[in-house]
Amino acid sequence: MKLEFTTTKFSLLSALFFFLTPELIPVSEAVWLKVPKTGTKCVSEEIQSKVVVLADYLVISDEHSIFPTVSVKVTSPYGNVLHHNENATHGQFAFTTQESGTYLACFDPVGNSHGNKDFSINLDWKTGIAAKDWDSIARKEKIEGVELELRKLEAAVEGIHDNLLYLKDREAEMRIVSEKTNSRVAWFSIMSLGICIVVSGLQILYLKQYFERKKLI
Secondary structure (H helix, E strand, O other), rough: OOOHHHHHHHHHHHHHHHEEEEEOOOOEEEEEEEEEOOOOOEEEEEEOOOOOOEEEEEEOOOOOOOOOEEEEEEEEOOOOEEEEEEOEEEEEEEOOOOOOOOEEEEEEOOOOOOOOOOEEEEEEEEEEEOOOOOHHHHHHOOOOHHHHHHHHHHHHHHHHHHHHHHHHHHHHHHHHHHHHHHHHHHHHHHHHHHHHHHHHHHHHHHHHHHHOOOOOO
């Protein structure tokens, strides 16, 4: 009976994980960045607070005789530098977010190391449960198989819950901003209408006095 309950729970959590992970859970994002010979290439992601971020980057050139190097800078939404590496061909950065917002990773070619040619960067960006080392967790807690998968799904469900709360808070903030904007627009419209009425009245009064002085009426 216990095995049946565990299997059912595993199936339900698996279905939930399959359908909701792409939308609500931060996952690994391996991307190829085409870096121009001049200028900076940046990648950004909006992440909520208290989320683990882990990324590996590798500079790749089509020319085997050219070894491009880049300057890497990762900044928080408030402009704090979380990672900075000069003359790098590869590297890794990891941190736990302290505030919600857009985190930015920028790659800037260094000098003429690229031989005046474009090159690529492979960036493996992981956040949330994707950044966890499940092999180490499994060895430390001596879990495997279905129990390990259930632990992963439990973390995924927690990620879904946290993201739903985050989206709820953002929606509430946007609603408050929208209501304030609507209120200000309404007051502005009333003030504009009032000013127009007053100006029109003054114009009529002025024209009346003008025609009376000219004895036209």
